[in-house]
Amino acid sequence: MTAVDPCDWCEEVLQPYLDRELTEAEREEAESHLAGCSYCRKRYRFEEGLRRYVRQAVVEPMEPALKQRLSELRLEL
Amino acid sequence: MSETSSDEARRLADGARERVRFEEEALALADQVYRVARGLSRSKEEAEDLMQETYARAFRSWRSFTPGTNLRAWLLRILTNLNIDRGRRAQRTPDQQPLEESDYFLYNQLEAASGETEEQRVLERLSQDHVAEALSAVPHDFRDVVVLVDIGDFSYAEAAQILDVPIGTVMSRLHRGRRILKKELADLSVESA
Numbered sequence: 001m002t003a004v005d006p007c008d009w010c011e012e013v014l015q016p017y018l019d020r021e022l023t024e025a026e027r028e029e030a031e032s033h034l035a036g037c038s039y040c041r042k043r044y045r046f047e048e049g050l051r052r053y054v055r056q057a058v059v060e061p062m063e064p065a066l067k068q069r070l071s072e073l074r075l076e077l
Numbered sequence: 078m079s080e081t082s083s084d085e086a087r088r089l090a091d092g093a094r095e096r097v098r099f100e101e102e103a104l105a106l107a108d109q110v111y112r113v114a115r116g117l118s119r120s121k122e123e124a125e126d127l128m129q130e131t132y133a134r135a136f137r138s139w140r141s142f143t144p145g146t147n148l149r150a151w152l153l154r155i156l157t158n159l160n161i162d163r164g165r166r167a168q169r170t171p172d173q174q175p176l177e178e179s180d181y182f183l184y185n186q187l188e189a190a191s192g193e194t195e196e197q198r199v200l201e202r203l204s205q206d207h208v209a210e211a212l213s214a215v216p217h218d219f220r221d222v223v224v225l226v227d228i229g230d231f232s233y234a235e236a237a238q239i240l241d242v243p244i245g246t247v248m249s250r251l252h253r254g255r256r257i258l259k260k261e262l263a264d265l266s267v268e269s270a
Contacts, residue, residue, distance in 0.1 A: 014180045049197070057208040073129065
């Protein structure tokens, strides 16, 4: 096995970690690295914050008038 | 053989009840569907048009929905297909553009530019407007996946089902879409600095 820099590996699994798509073993490995590495931990927290920003970028609620129009699209009984 | 009129009436009433239930369940999901529509559209008006087309089609084809399966995914499949049909696909071919930046790239750049070392402070260097602008700059194929997973909260498997692409394609588009998003954000924050 070739030795992989643990921070490089951690960076590689950042996205699937936050998507909860890692296996249990991979998740544990990432968490044990993060527990001891503030460099990666900061970047993970930043990424989580960025995800929140993306989510909030489009949270303007639907206009009530649109909801009404959708409801009017229902088929006649 | 003709059915008696009371059998016929009962059958019609059952069908109507089923349809009303379907319509009500679909409308109850409208806020969640709208979030995705808005994420995929350049403007509120475009998102509203897309919602109306989606619901009109859903109500017409309600019989093709299998009760007990994921209605939200079914609605979003209609929505993403309509979005493609409407020719909103970007003409850019981003696969040809090299994107070498790593996942830590945006953080590293913002940290270096701001001198901040605390991640919350670094994050505050980004504005909400920049995020919306950067998202709209991500080409459609990639944005569809980013919006479904990051805004719609779908798993990779569900996004694959909605977009009718293999799960590996979802993963690679997501990976690339997020990289493009971060690259756009980095450019926007440099411009505004």
